[in-house]
Amino acid sequence: MSWALYRNVLRLGRMGALSWALTLMVWASLVIWIFPTINEAGAMEDYVNAMPEAVQAAIGVSTPEDMAMIFRDGGFTLAGYVNTEYLTWLPLLLGVYAVVYCGGLVSKEAERGTLDTLLSQPLKRSSFLLSKFAGFATLVIAAMLLSFLSILIGSSFIDGEIDVLNLVAIHGVGVLLVLAIAGYSTLASCLFLDPGKSLAVAGLATALSFFANIAGLGVSGLGWVKNLSLFHYYDSLQVIAAGNVNWTGVVVYAAVLAGTLTASWAIFRRKDLAG
Amino acid sequence: MDNAIETLGLTKLYGQARGIQNLDLQVRQGEVFGFLGPNGAGKTTTIRLLLNLLQPAHGSATIMGMDVVTRSVEVRRVCGVVSGEPAFFDSLSGRAHLAMMQSYHAKGGPRSEELAERLGFDLDRPVRSYSHGNKQKLAIIQALSHQPQLLILDEPTGGLDPLVQREFYKILAEEKARGVTVFFSSHILSEVERICDRVGIIREGELVALLDVNDLHKQQIRHMEVTLSRDVDVSEFQLEGVEIVHCEGHHIELKVSGGVGALLQHLAAIPVEDIVFPEASLEDTFTEFYAGRGGDE
Structure with missing residues (x-):
């Protein structure tokens, strides 16, 4: 681990991370702010029931049990509403950040020539990878922390309850999902030293994963497809509304993260850097 | 060592x-x-x-x-x-x-x-x-x-x-x-x-x-172009390490290998109007090495 490189990652990435974090904070705060107005409008349960199954699946409503967790006494529960409008989409948004950052983790440095500059110093390739990834992970955790605080503080001003531990848990699972996306994006960056290719591959993998989950939940006959999607194991409604963490998902995310980072190192350590 | x-x-x-x-x-x-x-x-x-x-x-x-x-x-x-x-x-x-x-x-x-x-x-x-x-x-x-x-x-x-x-x-x-x-x-x-x-x-x-x-x-080859104020007499340039590439009227092109001292002394004694003498070309030096080692060009 190179602490100098790690600090440089944080220094160079702070504005990008701040932009993402501010976006999350504004979005979360807006969602919380309009919750009372949405609930007063009424008929939201009928509205959601009328949606196509695929759309219901996209917002985290797949079963009658899900509906029971989202709606109570004719209106949204705060946890259900925050899940539908925010938590369901949170890892996708930060997943885009992971694709853009980690899809170019190695390839953008190679394109700029700074990879040569760094690896002409007594710096192991494994230290380079670890320091860069650790820097990104720190930025993601910081963004998730701000998201958590936005919901926690925002919900204290309105009539509604969100269990704090459940909120911690879903953000923790969200971090793992985003880091799993970052893991395979890093792998793409090591495989293709061309940022155009690595970002395209990482982006495509993420899009396919997301839509596989929707297709598997909403399209009959394609139920098996959802098991191939990382987003399937996120299950934010179960966590935020009932505190049921999908531990299989946690293991899957940890395995994908460990596997892709190991593969990244195995490929990068012998990769020709043509310059 | x-x-x-x-x-x-x-x-x-x-x-x-x-x-x-x-x-x-x-x-x-x-x-x-x-x-x-x-x-x-x-x-x-x-x-x-x-x-x-x-x-x-x-x-x-x-x-x-x-x-x-x-x-x-x-x-x-x-x-x-x-x-x-x-x-x-x-x-x-x-x-x-x-x-x-x-x-x-x-x-x-x-x-x-x-x-x-x-x-x-x-x-x-x-x-x-x-x-x-x-x-x-x-x-x-x-x-x-x-x-x-x-x-x-x-x-x-x-x-x-x-x-x-x-x-x-x-x-x-x-x-x-x-x-x-x-x-x-x-x-x-x-x-x-x-x-x-x-x-x-x-x-x-x-x-x-x-x-x-x-x-x-010593192995370098350099090109020199000399312009005199009169017609060139090629016999004046029959010097060691000097090869005549082209000669026409007042103008002569030479290939020079090794030291240039003798050539410059000779040029000082004749009516020279202009000399173009660029740095040795790497390609010409390589050609010399390659030819000297029996390779094809």
Whole structure:
């Protein structure tokens, strides 16, 4: 681990991370702010029931049990509403950040020539990878922390309850999902030293994963497809509304993260850097 | 004497295209070794193999007795590198960039100020504001500031003005006096002649010659165009080391090898209007080597 490189990652990435974090904070705060107005409008349960199954699946409503967790006494529960409008989409948004950052983790440095500059110093390739990834992970955790605080503080001003531990848990699972996306994006960056290719591959993998989950939940006959999607194991409604963490998902995310980072190192350590 | 750099059958292939092939090279400790070749000859490939940025297909290389693949981090600890196209972190200042690079070495730092002053370089501006020449200066400072045992320089004077180039050569001479080995890659003959002890010439991935710099000078071919104020008498140019290429009216073109003293003395005695005498062309020198070794052109 190179602490100098790690600090440089944080220094160079702070504005990008701040932009993402501010976006999350504004979005979360807006969602919380309009919750009372949405609930007063009424008929939201009928509205959601009328949606196509695929759309219901996209917002985290797949079963009658899900509906029971989202709606109570004719209106949204705060946890259900925050899940539908925010938590369901949170890892996708930060997943885009992971694709853009980690899809170019190695390839953008190679394109700029700074990879040569760094690896002409007594710096192991494994230290380079670890320091860069650790820097990104720190930025993601910081963004998730701000998201958590936005919901926690925002919900204290309105009539509604969100269990704090459940909120911690879903953000923790969200971090793992985003880091799993970052893991395979890093792998793409090591495989293709061309940022155009690595970002395209990482982006495509993420899009396919997301839509596989929707297709598997909403399209009959394609139920098996959802098991191939990382987003399937996120299950934010179960966590935020009932505190049921999908531990299989946690293991899957940890395995994908460990596997892709190991593969990244195995490929990068012998990769020709043509310059 | 131990060798600072030693390669044995070092080979790198790029599919059908040749990178370098069966390179056997020894660079003695403390010498300034010039690695000469045209663009695409394999100079940069060789350097990248030594730094473990590329993996060899066959063969091996050591620096200070350490294998460049299995002990690559230790190798790079003793090296200072100026790459052919230096790159930096644009948002950092020169000083901050150097601090980050120097954090990987146990030594370094104080020399940066001295070198920056000698090269006329402002450390406190952001890298993105530096011209090409200033970036080259930053690369030189980066390579030297941790007091390496071996300098690997890939065309280090590109973009430097003549005054700075002169200062750079002085710095290299001081490094040599300290016992530092210099591996100097270039396509500029005059530069290599000026500062190197020995020269290796690479062409199309193969080492075609290894010789002292004095022998290189003797082997050089230079073209000269002379314009007289009267018609040329070709018998006047039947001198050793001089070959007549073309003669017409007042104008004569010559190929000159070795020393030019006798020719210049002769020219001083005849009515010369103009002389065009460019630096030796690398390609012409290679042609001479290649033809001399029985190769085809």
